[in-house]
Structure formats: C-alpha cells, structure tokens
Amino acid sequence: MSSPIGVFDSGLGGLTVLRALRERLPDEDFLYFADTRYLPYGDRPEEFLRQRGQQVADALAAHGAKALVIACNTATAVAAETIRAHTVLPVVALEPGVKPAAVMTRNGVIGVLATTRTLESSRFQRLVDQHAQHVRVVAQGCPGLAEAIEVYGASSRQVEELLDAYVLPLAAAGADVVVLGCTHYPWAAEGIARRLPKETQLIDTGEAVARQLERVLQSAGLRGGGQGRLSLASSGPVAQVEETVARLWGERLPVAFWDWG
Ligand code: DGL
Numbered sequence: 001m002s003s004p005i006g007v008f009d010s011g012l013g014g015l016t017v018l019r020a021l022r023e024r025l026p027d028e029d030f031l032y033f034a035d036t037r038y039l040p041y042g043d044r045p046e047e048f049l050r051q052r053g054q055q056v057a058d059a060l061a062a063h064g065a066k067a068l069v070i071a072c073n074t075a076t077a078v079a080a081e082t083i084r085a086h087t088v089l090p091v092v093a094l095e096p097g098v099k100p101a102a103v104m105t106r107n108g109v110i111g112v113l114a115t116t117r118t119l120e121s122s123r124f125q126r127l128v129d130q131h132a133q134h135v136r137v138v139a140q141g142c143p144g145l146a147e148a149i150e151v152y153g154a155s156s157r158q159v160e161e162l163l164d165a166y167v168l169p170l171a172a173a174g175a176d177v178v179v180l181g182c183t184h185y186p187w188a189a190e191g192i193a194r195r196l197p198k199e200t201q202l203i204d205t206g207e208a209v210a211r212q213l214e215r216v217l218q219s220a221g222l223r224g225g226g227q228g229r230l231s232l233a234s235s236g237p238v239a240q241v242e243e244t245v246a247r248l249w250g251e252r253l254p255v256a257f258w259d260w261g
Contacts (some may be wrong), residue, residue, distance in 0.1 A: 005213070006065030008056050008091070010036075010041035012241070012248055014071025014183030017094065021069065021213060022122035022204030028217075029226035030187040031065055032260065036236025038171060040147045041074040041183075042115030059260055063233075066222050069213060073114055073182050074182050077121035090220050092213045095127060095174040096181030097203035102132040104201060105177045109136045110114070111170035113192070114181030116141035138173045142166045146184035150244055154188040163188065167195040168183035179203045187248055233258045 005025075011034050018032055030084045033056060035041070041049055051109055053075055057068055067090045070076045070083065076093040084091045096118065103108040110132065118124055119139045128137050145162045170178055178200055180186055186204045193202060217223040233256040234241040246252045 002029070003064045003066035004031040004059035004226065004229070004231065005038075005067050005217075006031050006033065006057075006060030006063070007069040007071050007234065008033040008035060008060065008075075009033075009072040009183055010074065011036050011039040011146065011184070011236075012144055012244055013149075013182060013187070015208055015245070015249055016183050016186040016204065016232075017069065018072035020210045022230070024207070025214060025217075026228050027224055027226055029229040029231075031060060031063055031231045031233070033060060034232070034234040034236065034241060036234045036241055038235070039150065040115070040144075041072060042117045042143065042146060044117075046078045046117070048223045049075055049078045050082040053083045054086045054229065055260060057083050058089075059258060061087060061089055067092065067217060067220070068092065069209065071183050071209075073118045077123045080123075081233065085106070090216050090222070092216055094183070094205050094209045095123065097179045097205045097208070098127045099131040099209075101177040101179050101203050102135050104203075105135055107174060107176050108134070109138065109173060109175045109180040110183050111173065111175030112137060112139045112143075113142050113166060113170070113178065113185055114139070116143060118181060120174060138170055138175055140166050140170055141153045142185075145188070146182055149184045149187050151246060154191065159188055160191060163191045163195060167192050171196050171200075174198070175200065178202060197212060201204045232256065235259060
C-alpha cells in the first residue's frame, strides 16, 4: 500500500492530471514518467504506441508502482487495452470528456480538441456513438499543439497561432461546450477560453480520473499508505525537462533519467 502510483504521458501534459490526483489523494505517493523522447505521441504509429505503452508499464512496475494511470488521451485511445492485458497492475485510463459535454450542451454543438491520433481511433468513434448521437460533435485535430506548449510555453507566439487555427473554427461552429481532449491543453486553457464566447464551458477530465483512481484503489485494497511524495522521471534530456517542469508546475523538482534501450 505504501508504494507509489505510476502515472505517465508522452511528456508533461499529464501533470495536469497529476495535479487533480494529488488534490484528491494527498496521502498517496506518485511516480510520474514523461516519455519526452517520443513526444508527441500524436504523431507516432499505433503499433509503436502499443509497444511503448507496455514498456512504460513494465518500467513503472519495476520501480514499485502499485497502480497505473495513463495520463494521456492518445495512449489511452490506441494502447489502453493492450496495456491492461499486459500488466498485472490496476490501470486507470482517461478519454476525452465527450459524455459530460453531450449532457451539458444547451445548443447541441460540442467541440473536441485532441490529437489527430485520438480523433481517428475507433475508441473515440465508439465514445461519440455511445454518448453523443443526439448532438453535433465538431472534432478538431491539433497537430503540433502539445509539443508547442511544452517547448515554447502556453503563452508563446507559436501556441497563440496554433490556437487561432484550432479554436476559432469551434467558435465559428457555435460550440457551447469544448472538451480539452489532450492532457497538455489545460495548460493553454486561458488562451483557448479567450477565443470562445464567455459562456462556453471547457471540460478537463482530471477530476473524473482522480475519482476513478480512488474507486479502483479502494476496490483493490490498495488505498492509502503514502505521504504525498512526488518523484519524476523522463526518457528525454533531463536538464531541459526540469526547466519545463519548473515553468509548468511552478516548482523546481529533480527528474531522473530512465532508459531501457
Ligand atoms: N498529452 C497527450 C494526450 O493527452 C499526448 C499529446 C501528444 O504527445 O501528442 O493526448
């Protein structure tokens, strides 16, 4: 029970999920892995993501994780089932908040911002078929956005230009609820909201994932036993990752380098 919960993403987008996890479960320890060498996952072939997901699950298990959170919509869309079949750890995955959006919309138009990989996945199609048949779903792929948020920062000129290209069409389509379907996008929530009418609601799934993780830990008898510790690791250049963590997370934390070939 005193083991950490392993959390991973292609980079540091999953820190937006980690923030919600730590708020809800302050007495758990967390071990976060940023697969920075392969950022962005959104541009990687599906087979690669499935193999990589299994390797990351193994690495987190080898470092003592008692459960696994896939804090990446793209990895979930493509590899969640493979990872679940591969690991003995309980796995919590996340997906774009299409279901709550379809309930919340007043005018019947919802926007979804996500990677192209996520939007093209059969899992996303299923989500829309099951929960959003009665509404219009405007799905907007956002190539380059997750990477630009990490590399240049959420208020950089590069991110502003991408937001013009990806968010303004949702405003034009009249979406009154917009789903942040990639864990990097909450870092740019202010810039996204600025391009939409004031009353537009943004949906971020961090809190829902935290509630689900709590339920899963409880039913597996794994809840509690930590002390709120946080460890970080990355497959990328750690000095640079530490800088990005300081900028996004607001705290300077050491990042261990993980490489398994
Ligand atoms: N943060 C990720 C997601 O939720 C992945 C972005 C990427 O690496 O392309 O989809």
